[in-house]
Amino acid sequence: MIALTLSEIAGVTGGSLRPGGGRDAASVVDGVVTTDSREITAGGIFVAKPGEVTDGHLFAPAAVDQGAALLIVERELDLPVAQVVVSDAVAALGALATLVVARVRALGRLKVVGITGSNGKTTTKNLLRAVLERVGPTVAPRASFNNEVGAPVTMLQLTEDTRFLVAEMGASGIGEIARLVRMARPDIGIVLKVGLAHAGEFGGIEGTVRAKTEMVTDLEPTDVAVLNADDPRVAGMAAHTRARVLWFGHGADAAVRATDVTVSAAGTGFTLHLASGQSRPVVFRVLGEHHVMNALAAAAAAEELGVPIDDIVSALESVQTAERGRMEVLGRADGVTVINDAYNASPDSMMAALKTLAQIARPGQRTIAVLGEMSELGEFSGEEHDRIGLLAVRLNIAQVVVVGRGARRMHISTINEGSWDGESAYVDTADEAFELVTATARPGDIVLVKSSNAAGLMALGDRLGESFS
Known part of the structure; x- marks a missing residue:
């Protein structure tokens, strides 16, 4: 995380600072921010999040033993460490992430890509990370850190040197993606597909459409909405954004598309066509024709960010597995x-x-x-x-x-x-x-x-x- 004073952290989270452990309002912290006490390193910040099964406050002593410099808690604890007491730890985590993204963006180098969809978010995130890491320092979530906790934890990994943030954004209800979009303020918003994943939680497919549309509704006219031209529900989102739309898909009308797709046990081959008119053959080792769409979305965003086609193809070909437990x-x-x-x-x-x-x-x-x-x-x-x-x-x-x-x-x-x-x-x-x-x-x-x-x-x-x- 970027360096912040305890006073700044208390202010942005709306919390009350309790100095301790030799640290006061002017003290600076810049360590890892996490809700998992096992991941704390010296100088880190532990966010004690109440959960459905257990309470993060119970693990605060372990976080202190691991070297936590600050606790963000919902009740003051009898521990020898500085604490910021807040009314809602998850909301405080989001507020802190919003500040950090804004501070790094103000330096003028950071570009943010948001990714959502019923399927393919994690694979697309991994592919895009593989591409962007070739041209600059990149932060992207591990596994499927895409909810109200995982997404801000990822955003808080930003430093002054970070050039790209890839933010995976999932949801189990209306308004959740909008909240994450307000934190990260993507320059590019990708919507992959709308399907029945989590449809029970959204009350049906139309609820899922409304939730995923939140990715593009707040984009600025200078931003880019990367949309799946092959999915009518995603294609309909073009009417709900002010951003420039960049289409990807298999059809000839898509600016970024794949042709000559072949599938075997060794992977998937296809020819990649970019919006610039350039094309290259790709030997894609990720198994399954459906992952070609994820590769197209990643390639579309990467070209928008100035990555040359040869680097895009080389990175795509270097990825062997979509993700642990995915094909x-x-x-x-x-x-x-x-x-x-x-x-x-x-x-x-x-x-x-x-x-x-x-x-x-x-x-x-x-x-x-x-x-x-x-x-x-x-x-x-x-x-x-x-x-x-x-x-x-x-x-x-x-x-x-x-x-x-x-x-x-x-x-x-x-x-x-x-x-x-x-x-x-x-x-x-x-x-x-x-x-x-x-x-x-x-x-x-x-x-x-x-x-x-x-x-x-x-x-x-x-x-x-x-x-x-």
């Missing part, structure tokens, strides 16, 4: 190949993963899909699980293993659609799935493991990958 290839090519895509799942990403599984299989190569629940779909849950079961049959997936009661309708749908004899199996637990797959898989098989994170199948994917390695 992550495990096992050996001469044995059973495991694709662990169980970090998260929505109907769109589940369909994309199954289509990829079918696409990359060579003639005669057996495909196995181990599928768990797609969470947060609300009233759409039943019909969407049915659709996935039907799709698995229509794609001729050789073996479906459905795990957990929340996903059981997928199993019923595969049976009803295909009248299979054992090609679809249902088990209650990941352990049962492991036993079934290891007992029946044979060299040359490709095994996809896909579910929402809440279903807990990512560990199963890792376990299968280790078993077949």
Whole structure:
């Protein structure tokens, strides 16, 4: 974080300063800011956030032991360290992030890219980071730090030297993306896709559209909205922004587009066409045709930021995995190949993963899909699980293993659609799935493991990958 006095921190957060640990209002701090006491280093700031399961205040002593210089708390603690007492720790975290971004932006070098969408945010963020790091100091979130806590924690990593901030922005309700946009004030806002991910929390697809539109509504006329031309719901956002619109997609009307797409177990090849008219072939090692759209979005933003096409292509080609647990290839090519895509799942990403599984299989190569629940779909849950079961049959997936009661309708749908004899199996637990797959898989098989994170199948994917390695 940039250097700030305790007085400045108290002022921007609306808190009351309690000096301590040899520090007073004029003392300066510039260490890491975190809500996780395990991540505190000497001189850092620990934000004691009350949670649904536990209370961050309970971990404040550990943060002090780790060398915290300041605590941001909702009640004063009997600890020998300076404290800023606030009414809402999460709001204070956001206010502090807003100040830091504004201070660094005022230096005249910082450019901010915001990314949202029902799917692909983390992959696009990783791709864009890989590109931008080649031309300047870049801050981007780890994993999926994209909510009211993770996003400001990322923003607080800025220093005076930072040239690019990539801010991933997720939401579980209306107004949350708008709040993050006000913190970061993106120069470029990317909207990838609007789908049924978290639709239950938004009250339906139209609520999801309204939430994602928040990415572009507050952009200035000098800013750029990078929009998916292939998604009608995203395309409609052009009417709600004052920013210049830059389209990406597969169609000829998109300024940034892909042609000549080929898919194999080694990755995805395509020709990248940029808005400038330049084009280059790309050997993209991230598995799955659906990730080409994420690469296009990253390339569009990078060109807007002045990155040469050769650097864009070189960076895209250097990325081997979208993210831990996202189309992550495990096992050996001469044995059973495991694709662990169980970090998260929505109907769109589940369909994309199954289509990829079918696409990359060579003639005669057996495909196995181990599928768990797609969470947060609300009233759409039943019909969407049915659709996935039907799709698995229509794609001729050789073996479906459905795990957990929340996903059981997928199993019923595969049976009803295909009248299979054992090609679809249902088990209650990941352990049962492991036993079934290891007992029946044979060299040359490709095994996809896909579910929402809440279903807990990512560990199963890792376990299968280790078993077949």
